Amino acid sequence: xxxxxxxxxxxxxxxxxNDFIFKQLxxxxxxxxxxxxYIIDSGGKRLRPLVCLLSARALGYEGHKHVEIAAVVxxxxxxxxxxxxxxxxxxxxRGKASANEVWGNAPSVLVGDFLISRSFQMxxxxxxxxxxxxxxxxxxxxxxxxxxxxxxxxxPDTNEAQYMEVIRYKTAKMFEASAQSGAVLAQPGEALELAxxxxxDHLGLxxxxxxxxxxxxxxxxxxxxxxxxxLAEGKPTLPLIYALQHASPADQDMIRTxxxxxxLDKIDAITQAVRNCGAIDYTIERANEQSRLAKEALxxxxxxxxxxxxxxxxxxxxxxxx
Numbered sequence: 262x263x264x265x266x267x268x269x270x271x272x273x274x275x276x277x278x279n280d281f282i283f284k285q286l287x288x289x290x291x292x293x294x295x296x297x298x299y300i301i302d303s304g305g306k307r308l309r310p311l312v313c314l315l316s317a318r319a320l321g322y323e324g325h326k327h328v329e330i331a332a333v334v335x336x337x338x339x340x341x342x343x344x345x346x347x348x349x350x351x352x353x354x355r356g357k358a359s360a361n362e363v364w365g366n367a368p369s370v371l372v373g374d375f376l377i378s379r380s381f382q383m384x385x386x387x388x389x390x391x392x393x394x395x396x397x398x399x400x401x402x403x404x405x406x407x408x409x410x411x412x413x414x415x416x417p418d419t420n421e422a423q424y425m426e427v428i429r430y431k432t433a434k435m436f437e438a439s440a441q442s443g444a445v446l447a448q449p450g451e452a453l454e455l456a457x458x459x460x461x462d463h464l465g466l467x468x469x470x471x472x473x474x475x476x477x478x479x480x481x482x483x484x485x486x487x488x489x490x491x492l493a494e495g496k497p498t499l500p501l502i503y504a505l506q507h508a509s510p511a512d513q514d515m516i517r518t519x520x521x522x523x524x525l526d527k528i529d530a531i532t533q534a535v536r537n538c539g540a541i542d543y544t545i546e547r548a549n550e551q552s553r554l555a556k557e558a559l560x561x562x563x564x565x566x567x568x569x570x571x572x573x574x575x576x577x578x579x580x581x582x583x
Contacts, residue, residue, distance in 0.1 A: 262569070262570065262573035262576075262577075263577070264306060264577060266570075266573070267311070267315075267570045267573050267574055267577065268311055268570075270315065270318070270566050270567055270569075270570040271311070271314040271315055271318060271567070271570075274314045274318070274327065274328055274331075275307070275310075275311065275314065277325075277328045278307070278310050278314070278328050278331045278332050278335070279307075281328055281329065281332045282301060282332045282335055282336070283298070283301075283302075285332060285336070285379060285383060286298060286301070288375070292364075292368060292372070293372050293375050296343075296360050296364055296368060296369065296372040297339075297372060297375070297376065299360060299363070300339055300342060300343060300354070300360050300372075301335065301339055303354065303356075303357050307331075307335055308436075308468070308574075309331075309334045309335065309338050309435050309436055309439040310331035310332065310334050310335045310439065311331075311574070312436055312439045312440045312443070312461055312464070312571070312574070313327060313330055313331040313334055313439040313440065313442060313443040314327055314328070314331050314443065315443070315567045315570050315571050315574075316439070316440040316441075316443035316444045316457045316461075316567075316571070317443035317444065317446050317447060318565075318567040319444075319457075319559075319562060319563075319565055319567035319568045319571060320443075320444055320447035320449045320453065320457075320562070321447055322443070322446045322447040324446065326387050326389070326446055327443050327446055329383060329384075329386065329387050330384070330387060330392060330396075330439075330442045330443060330446070331439070331443070332383065333380045333383045333384050333387075333396065334396075334435065334438070334439045334442070336376045336377070336379060336380040336383070337376070337377065337380050337396070337399075337400060337403075337435065338435055339373075339376055340373040340374070340376040340377045340380070341373075341403060341407075341435075342354065343360055343361075343369045343370070343372060343373035343376070344369075344370060344373045344407070345407070346359040346360065346361050346362075346369065347361050347366045347369050347370055348407070348411070349490070349494050350494075351490065360372070377400070380396075381397075384396055389445065389446070391445050392442045392445055392446070395438050395441050395442050395445065396438055396442060398438075399434050399435060399437070399438035402430045402434045403430060403431060403434050403435060405430055406426075406427055406428075406429070406430025406431030406432075406434065407431060409423075409426065409427045409430060409431075410427045410431055410496065413427060413496070413497060414494065414495050414496055415495035415520060415521050415522070415523060416497060416520070417497060417501075417505060417516070417517040417520040417521060419497040419502060420502065421499065421502055421503075424497065424498065424499055424502055425466070428465075428466060428469040428470075429462065429465075429466060431469075432465050432466070432468065432469040433461070433462045433463075433464075433465025433466045433468075433469065434462075434465070435465070436461040436462065436464050436465030436468070437458050437461045437462040437465065438461075439461060440457040440458060440460060440461035440464075441454060441455075441457055441458040441461070443457070444457040444458075452561075453561065453562065456558050456559060456560075456561060456562065457558075457559075457562075459554075459555075459558040460555045460556075460558040460559050460571065460575075461555075462555075463551045463552070463554040463555035463558065463575070464551070464552070464555045464574065464575050464578055466548075466551040467548045467549075467551035467552045467555065467575065467578040467579050468578045470499060470544055470545075470547055470548035470551065470579075471545070471548050471578060471579055471581065473491065473498040473499050473500055473544060474500065474541055474544050474545055474548070475582070475583065476489060476490065476491045476492070476498065476500075477489075477500055477532050477535050477536070477541065478541060489525050489528045489532075492519060492520075492523075492525060492528060492531065493523055493524055493525050494523055495519075495520050495521065495522070495523040496520075497520050499540075499543075499544045499547065500535045500540040500541060500543075500544050501516055501520060501531075501535065501540070503538070503539070503540040503543050503544065504516055504534055504535045504538050504540040505517065507538040507539060507540065508534050508535075508537070508538040508540075509534075509538075512530075512531075512534035512537075512538070515527060515530060515531065515534065516531055516534065516535075519531055545579070548578070548579045549579055552575045552576060552578060552579045555575040555578075556572050556575050559571060559572065
């Protein structure tokens with residue numbers, strides 16, 4: 262099942278999310294709407310909203326509040342992208358010039374702030390305190406993850422456990438909050454609610470691990486961002502962490518220096534070293550493990566087209582090339 266087939270399971274809901282998103286971008290400040298439309302309409306797959314919609318439907322939810330929550334999730338995610346690109350000094354996002362490249366850092370940060378504040382206006386309107394708790398806790402942990410990543414940046418002594426903590430906070434947490442919020446609407450009981458949270462946590466980890474692989478194996482055209490961006494920023498991702506333990510001493514020294522200094526002066530040699538020592542295969546293996554755990558988490562969920570789509574999404578997370 263490809264992405265088109267997966268999203269088709271909630272096609273009507275998905276369109277309602279898109280309509281609701283652009284309705285909520287309404288503001289009397291033209292620049293906010295201009296930047297918001299630019300980043301939200303820039304070709305993202307809306308994976309996190311999709312997880313929210315599928316989770317709610319998989320538990321038999323028949324209302325409409327999952328559409329509003331899915332839109333909240335997309336606003337929060339978009340805000341983190343705007344802020345990330347400023348922090349990382351990124352020039353490319355989803356194959357287009359990043360918002361900070363087009364408008365500058367200050368407008369990007371401030372529009373990100375607008376999206377966060379609008380998100381909480383939207384979730385208050387949902388009127389579900391449990392959902393508000395899940396999303397506010399997630400937002401706080403994501404901010405912690407951003408700071409943890411900043412601390413680890415240009416630190417070649419970062420270990421795998423520290424790296425996994427960062428991506429669990431920074432990436433997987435929003436997937437988890439999306440699924441759990443959608444599940445809560447159906448009032449399935451704590452066990453099933455947490456099953457969806459575990460599913461999405463593992464899904465998010467698998468997704469990020471493959472992102473880290475693609476930083477060395479993908480192309481800018483397919484990924485919509487520059488190859489080697491993580492290395493250029495001195496981020497010690499799992500392929501580099503593994504290579505620092507298993508590559509030749511000379512290659513380890515080269516990678517250690519590259520992380521400390523940032524930049525892409527030796528990207529070709531580092532890419533070859535990462536591949537030669539098995540770091541790519543190891544990272545893919547860890548991603549496959551997370552995908553398997555995601556599917557296992559839904560073992561007690563009743564079979565449906567929505568559950569099938571969620572299971573297929575966990576396979577797609579590791580099989581993609583962008």
